[in-house]
Amino acid sequence: MSRLSIVPWRRWRKRGHRHRTIRELEGPVASGGGTKAVVTALLANIGIAVAKFIGFILSGSSSMLAESIHSVADTSNQALLLYGGKRSKKQASEVHQFGYGRVRYISGFIVAIILFSLGGLFAIYEAIHKFQHPEPIESWRWLPIVILLIAMALEGFALRTALHEAESVRGSFTLKEFITRTRAPEIPVIVLEDTGALVGLVFGLFGVGMTLVTHDGRWDAIGSAAIGILLVVIAFVLAREMISMLIGESALPEHHDAIEREIVGGVFDSVIHLRTMHVGPDEILIAAKLAVKPDATATEIAEGINAAEVRIRSALPMTARVYIEPDIRREAGDTMTGTPKR
Known part of the structure; x- marks a missing residue:
């Protein structure tokens, strides 16, 4: 729930917990x-x-x-x-x-x-x-x-x-x-x-x-x-x-990190920002802005979005909706860059 769900994954892992797969991590949320x-x-x-x-x-x-x-x-x-x-x-x-x-x-x-x-x-x-x-x-x-x-x-x-x-x-x-x-x-x-x-x-x-x-x-x-x-x-x-x-609580930190790993690839270089929210105990809404490669075509971007959604749903079946916005990464000072604090 709210108290431990905001503990960053890196701190939680340092407390002596072994690495768990995304399937295993899904159990306490389902x-x-x-x-x-x-x-x-x-x-x-x-x-x-x-x-x-x-x-x-x-x-x-x-x-x-x-x-x-x-x-x-x-x-x-x-x-x-x-x-x-x-x-x-x-x-x-x-x-x-x-x-x-x-x-x-x-x-x-x-x-x-x-x-x-x-x-x-x-x-x-x-x-x-x-x-x-x-x-x-x-x-x-x-x-x-x-x-x-x-x-x-x-x-x-x-x-x-x-x-x-x-x-x-x-x-x-x-x-x-x-x-x-x-x-x-x-x-x-x-x-x-x-x-x-x-x-x-x-x-x-x-x-x-x-x-x-x-x-x-x-x-x-x-x-x-x-x-x-x-x-x-x-x-x-x-x-x-x-x-x-x-x-509306966000996904657990380790779920957030797993989504971030799965969503990047192909025409997408990196995550500009990623937002998640539970719309039910076993349903997660995902909204992300992703940095695309400069030479990517519209067709490649569309195919990349579909591929990213497939990867996310395969890793995290509780995913209810995925909304991806392709964009060009701005300067570091842009307030829209970076992942949310957890």
Whole structure:
């Protein structure tokens, strides 16, 4: 995503990573994988949400209520991700000529909004209310503990599925590299949500457990507040990354370098400037101005453009559109020369 995607390839390579082929580099960007993780998380959260609501109704625990809302938010989010994935496959139209690939980013951004409002703010509000009017857990005292432990097992299974999905598409990259570099939102969102869910369950267990031991309902409120703050933080992280994708992130530095290598040849001496942008998780738009040889004819230039496009698509199948403008290289002081800073 946005943070590591701006690290220049030469610096990234110096950090001890071996050279990877363009096919291998494509893995962390492609949209493959993620559906199984989303479906697994959706089914798990439906059951967890129902169980937590029952626990809240019987015990009155604010931590259980916060966790119930958390699970409802997660369930809504997974449904949104599935909708976005299906909608993004719609064919391009006259109005949306580059397709609907960014719908997946919109779904991811809405996920962040739901986590922030329905999950985080509501949990914090409930915590403030319960802290001002604390109530010990009097009925079904140990039921919330049992439900939270079962929820931890189910969330752990969902997280394991998401990590397995990431393993199948990340290639030789580490999980951290994959999550920060991928342009597909589904797996990073699910991994963050499931990790946050497990941490939130720990907070809930702490709040409920301390309330049962001390008979002080303020501990329950503290657990709810911790869950709310956690959800707000996760929402901000997701929103930041989704906004970066919606604005339009460039190709990864190594993809940019590979395109630059493939695009030069024949009648083209060098790249004057090269611009790239993801119009979807697995679609890249390429626009380049190339310096042509002085004696090249119009026919040779046209054939050279076609040949360059074939080379690029062969090296990087996720290429959606290629626009090449032949030109004569100007002086070094020309602001249009040089590749973009990455």
